[in-house]
Amino acid sequence: MPPMIATEAAERLTPSGPPGRLDGRRAVVTGGGRGIGAEIARRFVAEGAQVAIIDVLPDTSAAAHSIGALAVHGDLSDPAAAIAATRSAIDQLGGVDVLVNNAGILRFAPLLDITVEDWDLTFDVNVRSMLLTTQVGARAMIAAGHGGTVVNMASMGGKVGSPNQAHYAASKAAVIGLTRVSAIELGVHGITVNCICPGYVLTEMGAATRTSEMVAAWSAKSPLNRLAQPADVANMALFLASAEASYCTGQAMNVSGGMVMH
Secondary structure (H helix, E strand, O other), rough: OOOOOOOOOHHHHHOOOOOOOOOOEEEEEEEEEEEEEHHHHHHHHHOEEEEEEEEEEOOOOHHHHHHOOEEEEEEOOOOOEEEEEEEEHHHHOOOEEEEEEEEEEEEEHHHHHHHHHHHHHHHHHHHHHHHHHHHHHHHHHHHHHOOOOEEEEOOOOHHOOOOOOHHHHHHHHHHHHHHHHHHHHHHHHEEEEEEEEOOOOOOOOOOHHHHHHHHEEEEHHOOOOOOOOHHHHHHHHHHHHHHHHOOOOOOOEEOOOOOOOO
């Protein structure tokens, strides 16, 4: 199925106000319909970027329009749809300077109960789609000849793991490995590739099952004694997408409040 594309174009992508840290840059954010991805997209727009969001959520267009971004509906678990959606987003922006591979899923199951279907779906969304969108985005950056930036969303779980999350932890460890090799191969083209490893982040996903006791227990793991907000992760994404990080590549940046320090 071809991606469903928001038709309101140029006027929504014309930033106003003083220049920002991403002024004039074109960014594609996958999984930008809610949570961390939505906050990254919002922050990028506020910093002067033209942004296209790719998401499978039915209200992707409304979420994008609310911040002045474009929307492309695409199911990244499907290889053809992932490629088509990324190409569509880049075409609408007239090119791409920043690709944020944020889309991902989290399933819970004990190690001995993980099904092949859940294992494959986790890797399809969390890793394979990232390979495909990076291939499309990097080819566009190389053709344009002025470099670019790729920011991948990994996780603290990719470094330390947690019970009942073997498939998720393995997929995020794969993201870290993919990031490092991508940085090595794409650096010659002036493209930096880094990933972010958030810890516990207070998003709307999972809010219905969180208790104050759970939040307190998780917070105690951090020397800062708090959990992350989506803005904490978006701040790191903004740094990595900006010129300030031009000599930073192949890194797995912790945003874990000190829960992970390696």
